[in-house]
Amino acid sequence: MTQDTLSEAEYDAITDAAAHWCMRLHAADCTDEERRAFQQWHDAHPLHAFEYEAMLEIWDVAGHLPRPETALVVPVAQPARPWRRYAIAAGVCALALPLTAYTGWHLGWLPNSYEHFAATDNVRQVTLSDGSQLELNLNTDLTFSNYKDERRVTLKKGEAFFTVSHDTSHPFVVRAGEGRIRVTGTRFNVWMYEDQVRVNLIAGSVLVSSNRQLPGDGLRLEPSMQARYKPGDYMPQISQTYPDDASLAWRSGKLVLDNLPLSEALPLINRYLEKPLMLADNSTGAIRVGGIYNIKELNNLANSLPKVLPVYLTRNKEGNPVINPMPQQPPKS
Structure with missing residues (x-):
């Protein structure tokens, strides 16, 4: 079986299997025998590994779905190909919430677009599905999810320079460490190493919060300002930058x-x-x-x-x- 000759049913079967193993390996009662069986399945075909890694990434998104006290029952239609992983991951993570991707989008629980980008040995330029432009420094890993009420980047590690496509009705949010940066359209840089985050604003304005759990949108930065924060900070530390600031020299x-x-x-x-x-x-x-x-x-x-x-x-x-x-x-x- 090769990836080029897979039928739709075969492809769907692999996606279903990836969802099953994602659920079992995250379960407390997962046995050593199951782990060995998973490894055999994982190594049997490159597409198995690809689908499982994709499911893990979406698990990270869908794992934060709300769980109502009473399960919401909706008519379940067969999802189209781009929705399939999201619908399966949502069902696996929410368990008691039989949720289609279409309903998840309209309730603001699931994205209709999910992208993963990484840069290892070279600086990389990417364009998000909303038209925003990103430059990724070496050893950078991030994801982009397009929700109904916001566009969301999760910076897992590294550094990125953002030129955000302007959309006042659809804010752009960067999650880095325990905080977030909220914008509608602007140019800024986010650097993260371990538990430290630094935000440099070049143009426009952003709101920086050091803790996403705190109320409010955070402190506003104007051009040529910098915010720093780390876990435990109630508010970010704000400072002025100068024309000779070299924090963006990595782009060269x-x-x-x-x-x-x-x-x-x-x-x-x-x-x-x-x-x-x-x-x-x-x-x-x-x-x-x-x-x-x-x-x-x-x-x-x-x-x-x-x-x-x-x-x-x-x-x-x-x-x-x-x-x-x-x-x-x-x-x-």
């Missing part, structure tokens, strides 16, 4: 460090590294570093640090390079 393949302490520089560096650099202690984090670096060559940076800074490298038990300050010479008597 560069990372610019402007005499930053290592404690601030490492989050900017580490997101490009296979093994993140660690600090031996707080005093090491106060050592300053500067320079302009090619983002594709930052894996070589660790070995070059002792040549330009008063530091030496060791490795911890996980194999991460650790930056240590050079011991100070005792004063001569």
Whole structure:
């Protein structure tokens, strides 16, 4: 069986099987025997793996569907091909909610469009189905879902520059970390590393919230302003940026460090590294570093640090390079 010769029934059977395994592997009573059976099915054909990965991504969306106390019963029609995964994932995740994709769209629970984009070794430019333009930095992963009441990007990791298609009736929302950025049409950059998020506004205006669970839309940014937040922040920290700000140099393949302490520089560096650099202690984090670096060559940076800074490298038990300050010479008597 090849992907080119699959009938519609065969394709649907694979989608159904992917939904079944997605449900079973997320179940608390999933057995080792079932996991082995899943692995055999997964490895039997490339399309099995493709459909299962697609189902996992939609599970992430559909898993947040509301569950009413009484199941909503609606006439179920056979969904068209673009809706099939959404309808199945919704039914699997909601369980007690027999929901078609058509109804899910009109209730604002399911998107009518879902896209996944990733950039690994190169900066990537993509166009979303709503016409918005994105530039993705290295090691970036995000999804786009088009809901009835909003367009939603979920930034899973990395950094992206957004030129959002203007639509005041259909807001554009970026979820990054625990917060969100809400716009109708504008140009801005979102950087995320581990639990830190930074938003730079270039044109238009955005509303930034550090916690999606809090009421309100957050703080408004105007052009040349930046917002930062991390988990636990009640509000983002707002600051002004300047014409010589180099935070968007990645769009030209560069990372610019402007005499930053290592404690601030490492989050900017580490997101490009296979093994993140660690600090031996707080005093090491106060050592300053500067320079302009090619983002594709930052894996070589660790070995070059002792040549330009008063530091030496060791490795911890996980194999991460650790930056240590050079011991100070005792004063001569």
